[in-house]
Amino acid sequence: MDGCSSNDLGCPQLLDLISKDREWLVQKGEQRSRGSKSEEKKLELRLGPPGEDYGTKLEREGSILSLGYFSNHKDNTYTFGGFTNTGDMKTAENGWIMKNNGSQNQQFSFTEKFQSNNNAEKKVFSSAAAASANPAVVPNSSQKRTAPAPVVGWPPIRSFRKNLVSSSSSKPVPESPNEVPNKVSSEKTAQSCGKGFFVKINMDGVPIGRKVNLKAYDSYEKLSSAVDELFRGLLAAQRDSSAGGIHHKQEGEKLITGLLDGTGEYTLVYDDNEGDRVLVGDVPWHMFVSTVRRLRVLKTSELSTLCLGIRQEKTRLDAASK
Amino acid sequence: MNYFPEEVLEHVFDFLKSHRDRNAVSLVCKSWYRVERFSRERVFIGNCYAINPDRLIERFPRLRSLTLKGKPHFADFNLVPHDWGGFVYPWIDAMAKRGVNLEELRLKRMVVSDEGLELLSRSFVNFKSLILVSCEGFTTDGLAAIASNCRFLRELDLQENEVEDHRGQWLSCFPDSCTSLVSLNFACLKGEVNLAALERLMARSCNLRSLKLNHAVPLDTLQKILAQAPQLVDLGTGSFVSDPDSETFRRLRTAIQKCASIKSLSGFLEVAPCCLPAIYPICLNLTTLNLSYAQGIHGSELIKLIRHCGKLQRLWILDCIGDKGLGVVASTCKELQELRVFPSDLHGDGHAAVTEEGLVAISAGCPKLHSLLYFCQQMTNAALITVAKNCPNFTRFRLCIINPTIPDPVTMQPLDEGFGAIVQSCKGLRRLSLSGLLTDQVFLYIGMYAEQLEMLSVAFAGDSDKGMLCVLNGCKKLKKLEIMDSPFGNLALLTDVGKYETMRSLWMSSCEVTLGGCKTLAKKMPRLNVEIINEGDQMEATPDDDRQKVEKMYLYRSLVGARRDAPDFVWTL
Numbered sequence: 001m002d003g004c005s006s007n008d009l010g011c012p013q014l015l016d017l018i019s020k021d022r023e024w025l026v027q028k029g030e031q032r033s034r035g036s037k038s039e040e041k042k043l044e045l046r047l048g049p050p051g052e053d054y055g056t057k058l059e060r061e062g063s064i065l066s067l068g069y070f071s072n073h074k075d076n077t078y079t080f081g082g083f084t085n086t087g088d089m090k091t092a093e094n095g096w097i098m099k100n101n102g103s104q105n106q107q108f109s110f111t112e113k114f115q116s117n118n119n120a121e122k123k124v125f126s127s128a129a130a131a132s133a134n135p136a137v138v139p140n141s142s143q144k145r146t147a148p149a150p151v152v153g154w155p156p157i158r159s160f161r162k163n164l165v166s167s168s169s170s171k172p173v174p175e176s177p178n179e180v181p182n183k184v185s186s187e188k189t190a191q192s193c194g195k196g197f198f199v200k201i202n203m204d205g206v207p208i209g210r211k212v213n214l215k216a217y218d219s220y221e222k223l224s225s226a227v228d229e230l231f232r233g234l235l236a237a238q239r240d241s242s243a244g245g246i247h248h249k250q251e252g253e254k255l256i257t258g259l260l261d262g263t264g265e266y267t268l269v270y271d272d273n274e275g276d277r278v279l280v281g282d283v284p285w286h287m288f289v290s291t292v293r294r295l296r297v298l299k300t301s302e303l304s305t306l307c308l309g310i311r312q313e314k315t316r317l318d319a320a321s322k
Numbered sequence: 323m324n325y326f327p328e329e330v331l332e333h334v335f336d337f338l339k340s341h342r343d344r345n346a347v348s349l350v351c352k353s354w355y356r357v358e359r360f361s362r363e364r365v366f367i368g369n370c371y372a373i374n375p376d377r378l379i380e381r382f383p384r385l386r387s388l389t390l391k392g393k394p395h396f397a398d399f400n401l402v403p404h405d406w407g408g409f410v411y412p413w414i415d416a417m418a419k420r421g422v423n424l425e426e427l428r429l430k431r432m433v434v435s436d437e438g439l440e441l442l443s444r445s446f447v448n449f450k451s452l453i454l455v456s457c458e459g460f461t462t463d464g465l466a467a468i469a470s471n472c473r474f475l476r477e478l479d480l481q482e483n484e485v486e487d488h489r490g491q492w493l494s495c496f497p498d499s500c501t502s503l504v505s506l507n508f509a510c511l512k513g514e515v516n517l518a519a520l521e522r523l524m525a526r527s528c529n530l531r532s533l534k535l536n537h538a539v540p541l542d543t544l545q546k547i548l549a550q551a552p553q554l555v556d557l558g559t560g561s562f563v564s565d566p567d568s569e570t571f572r573r574l575r576t577a578i579q580k581c582a583s584i585k586s587l588s589g590f591l592e593v594a595p596c597c598l599p600a601i602y603p604i605c606l607n608l609t610t611l612n613l614s615y616a617q618g619i620h621g622s623e624l625i626k627l628i629r630h631c632g633k634l635q636r637l638w639i640l641d642c643i644g645d646k647g648l649g650v651v652a653s654t655c656k657e658l659q660e661l662r663v664f665p666s667d668l669h670g671d672g673h674a675a676v677t678e679e680g681l682v683a684i685s686a687g688c689p690k691l692h693s694l695l696y697f698c699q700q701m702t703n704a705a706l707i708t709v710a711k712n713c714p715n716f717t718r719f720r721l722c723i724i725n726p727t728i729p730d731p732v733t734m735q736p737l738d739e740g741f742g743a744i745v746q747s748c749k750g751l752r753r754l755s756l757s758g759l760l761t762d763q764v765f766l767y768i769g770m771y772a773e774q775l776e777m778l779s780v781a782f783a784g785d786s787d788k789g790m791l792c793v794l795n796g797c798k799k800l801k802k803l804e805i806m807d808s809p810f811g812n813l814a815l816l817t818d819v820g821k822y823e824t825m826r827s828l829w830m831s832s833c834e835v836t837l838g839g840c841k842t843l844a845k846k847m848p849r850l851n852v853e854i855i856n857e858g859d860q861m862e863a864t865p866d867d868d869r870q871k872v873e874k875m876y877l878y879r880s881l882v883g884a885r886r887d888a889p890d891f892v893w894t895l
Contacts, residue, residue, distance in 0.1 A: 155665065155697065156755070158398045158399070159400060284565065287565055
């Protein structure tokens with residue numbers, strides 16, 4: 001609304017830019033105006049041209065529109081490829097993006113390339129905007145190639161696919177609330193989780209368990225040494241306290257080795273998605289990661305007396321490989 | 323035209339398979355209209371609100387196969403609220419009441435309820451085929467009703483639907499006497515299925531040609547099914563994870579090798595790359611390969627796989643194949659006709675997976691390519707011009723640059739020239755989706771050259787009303803136009819109002835059209851339904867402020883006036 005341009009003081013600097021920008025809008029004889037109340041509500045949130053659509057979108061997305069043509073704050077000019085000389089803001093509108101957090105920082109660029117090619121672009125917003133632009137408005141991360149947060153309707157991918165995509169790059173969400181956690185959905189979860197897959201790990205004789213992030217490792221050897229590091233201290237502490245602290249103090253912390261081949265004092269086993277307890281190391285690493293539910297470090301001496309629920313295939317595998 | 327008795331006319335019309343031909347024939351004269359309408363068994367309705375069930379049945383009493391489409395296309399991208407409409411129940415109800423001998427129902431973007439499925443299953447004794455694409459509103463209970471009651475069911479094909487999974491025993495509901503299944507696709511279901519029931523069903527379905535499993539079906543079950551169904555032509559795997567050294571995997575390899583008929587492969591909803599070599603033996607027969615759900619396969623493994631697929635005609639893949647991988651596709655798949663490259667990472671913090679290079683390579687290597695959907699990080703005018711030269715046969719060209727307003731990164735120019743080359747070269751282009759930085763110029767080209775264009779999708783493009791006017795004026799065959807976030811306003815909307823009666827629909831969201839403009843249009847064109855979708859309260863507060871911009875407008879021609887099932891937030895002007 002044109003009327004808002006005078007309302008400088010109470011509004012954030014963004015408002016100044018919006019109202020200035022709006023004066024430049026070249027409409028083909030169209031008088032655009034909206035109810036001012038709703039306008040003002042939205043003004044705080046958006047830099048794009050007025051319209052409930054943007055505001056509503058924002059309310060839904062909880063983010064802020066920012067104009068893609070704001071370049072870095074160093075030269076304080078607004079450049080955007082393809083602007084016509086009339087300063088038509090329409091093309092400018094195309095440059096706005098949504099941010100994915102609701103903070104007042106704006107991501108001002110779609111790509112670094114815009115910013116780096118200031119020469120090729122026509123400078124549309126001349127001194128007026130530059131004058132009103134407050135450096136505080138410009139973000140400090142303007143050089144970073146920031147990925148635009150999703151605008152509703154863009155990119156044009158069905159939610160079906162978007163869920164697949166997002167599940168592979170962010171924390172997984174169970175596919176259906178009805179799913180039993182042990183079942184396939186957590187399997188898929190384990191496989192597709194990009195950030196971390198934490199499983200509990202308990203050691204015989206150590207009352208406190210730990211959690212280990214299997215995504216941080218890509219082999220059994222690395223897991224084994226991680227287990228060693230996790231429990232070495234705790235185990236030593238346990239021995240100290242149980243043995244009265246006399247004999248074992250001199251030993252210090254003993255390394256936990258031979259977890260995978262049965263040569264050590266302890267052996268690593270896991271509970272899989274079918275509830276069976278299985279020796280660690282039989283299957284390829286990725287398969288292990290997809291089926292493991294929790295880890296246990298058991299005393300090797302006690303293994304033979306335990307009933308290990310090894311699956312048919314694994315028994316044959318052992319037989320075949322020996 | 324009384325040269326032939328009607329029986330002869332009817333026999334001749336039998337040879338007309340396409341809807342367009344039959345529609346044309348029915349316009350010749352009254353007697354042809356009458357013969358045609360009594361002989362038409364398959365009806366296609368592109369917009370379920372353009373006509374109503376009663377009139378449909380009235381005109382085509384011999385209706386056996388009905389195809390209905392509901393929500394506008396942009397509903398796929400969450401632009402249309404869930405309860406907007408598109409309910410199929412009234413259609414099923416009307417056909418049941420009027421004794422239609424329905425055998426096939428194909429729905430796209432419609433709301434289907436369990437009650438509807440139940441009614442469907444009980445009302446049509448000869449019902450054979452249910453195909454649901456991008457539908458929602460039903461649960462596995464509805465599927466159970468279909469399974470239980472449709473005695474001659476041949477086809478149950480669920481593609482990318484939102485189904486509430488009650489993890490019940492819907493598969494077990496197929497009676498033992500049901501042996502007629504030819505096609506079963508439940509890949510989109512999220513829940514567990516009764517594996518034993520599935521195996522038994524597969525064992526007695528000797529006519530099975532097409533099977534697509536969901537992720538809950540493990541490789542072990544797949545192996546057992548394949549061993550008994552080597553005649554399969556179309557397979558969608560569920561989970562493809564196993565220990566390559568296991569007996570299960572050995573059996574799978576053996577079973578797959580016997581499946582000499584498989585021409586179409588999809589699924590891999592869960593996949594361990596080390597298991598992929600099991601399918602190499604059938605790769606050389608494949609004409610269709612859909613790996614677009616297979617998040618677990620890296621580019622290098624994809625490339626290894628593609629090298630085996632020399633006969634591929636249709637490929638759907640993720641962009642992690644990379645430009646290099648597309649180069650391999652170009653050199654291997656000389657018969658390629660359709661390519662879809664979907665994004666595997668939307669947040670831009672990964673490597674740029676495919677660029678214009680991949681597309682150029684494909685266009686150079688695959689001269690038969692005519693259908694493209696390509697998600698990429700960047701595109702250049704030069705590349706598009708080259709593609710246009712290499713592949714003049716495009717009928718569908720959909721380019722989606724993830725960043726929607728990015729210019730040509732080399733020249734920093736808009737992509738007008740590139741798309742201009744495409745429309746100029748591809749004289750048969752029927753469908754086009756634009757992206758990237760675009761001015762009015764591209765619309766000038768489209769209006770000038772895209773003579774066969776039927777569907778155009780526009781986002782973040784154009785400078786002024788002139789753009790939209792060029793399209794409306796120039797594209798004589800335009801049927802569907804959908805526009806989001808572009809600066810087209812009332813002038814564009816109102817200059818040629820008669821145009822919209824020649825089109826199926828127009829969607830405009832986040833543009834410059836105002837309530838007043840829409841009201842004017844609605845007044846001038848009574849046979850158009852002009853719907854405004856208001857999701858906020860703004861419009862409610864000031865319904866008479868004609869100057870306010872309309873957030874979402876969807877208009878379509880209709881013979882039956884405003885629909886009566888519109889929710890509160892939809893105003894039909």
